[in-house]
Amino acid sequence: MLSYRHGYHAGNFADVLKHSMLLQVLTLLHKKDKPLAYIDTHAGAGGYALTDSFAQKTGEYLEGIAKLWDKSDLPAPLAQYITDVKHFNPDPDKLAFYPGSPAFVDMNMRPKDRMVLHEIHSTDHLLLAEQFEGDKQIRVIKKDGLKGMISAVPPIERRGVILIDPSYEIKDDYIDVANAIIKAHKRFSTGVYMLWYPVVNRQQTEAMLQLLTNSGIKNQLRIEQALKADSDEFGMTAAGLWVINPPWKLEAIATETLATLAPLLGKHNGKVTVKLEVNE
DSSP: TTTOGGGTTTTTTHHHHHHHHHHHHHHHHTTTOSEEEEESSTTTTHHHHEHHHHHHHGGGGGTTTHHHTSOOOOHHHHOOOOOOOHSSSSSSSSOOOEHHHHHHTTOOOOOOOOEEEEEHHHHHHHHHHHHHHOOOOOEEEOOOHHHHHHOOSSOOOOOOEEOOOOOOOOHHHHHHHHHHHHHHHHHHHTTTTEEEEEEEHHHHHHHHHHHHHOOOOOOOEEEEEESSOOSSSSSEEEEEEEEEEOOOOOTHHHHHHHHHHHHOOTTTTTTTTEEEEEOO
């Protein structure tokens, strides 16, 4: 887990879905004029240079954010996402940097909101702490994020978004993540939990999600996109979000977003497999 660096994957197709949906969750929750807490279990470095060796080695951003960068006819959810990425870049006409989840949230925070960010990787924690140094609305903690999540709920605001975005480098991570969310939900049942997941080994992914399905937790939404069919070969074929307590209208927004992303990000005759499921 401690060897994982998101810089290799920043701005890839999975980030496009994750961050565009995160922004929509915040937008929907901000319709109520009440304070909101954002809790991130694996916050990363806060931002990433797409010109550095990490991003250039994989080039994953070229199949993600780069394909949307110059589009002017995107629906509102994706247009907002692109606007925020451009705002994060010193030159808004040049794609050189990609914001991490905390940076997206920071660009959309209200004075009454706050963030609790967990990052255990020493280098990324230092970068994250430097980025938000002096900001009293943001707390950066060097701690295991799953344990930190349980400690951080329920937030004093009684309204919160919890993003769970682990590396999944260890096989046990899948089950540990599901169990931690179930435990956190018992403490804070009204929070919006957004679990990002990869599909590298479909069996592992489905076992994790089945635990959540069988937990008795109500109102769970699955949003998934696949660039290619499941495979036993190395690499991520699909990625998605499992959202507990999705705000009203998120399902419709996700449907529109995935329909737009399909021809833009799709390979293999321009097709992206889309999966939307509601568990009530």
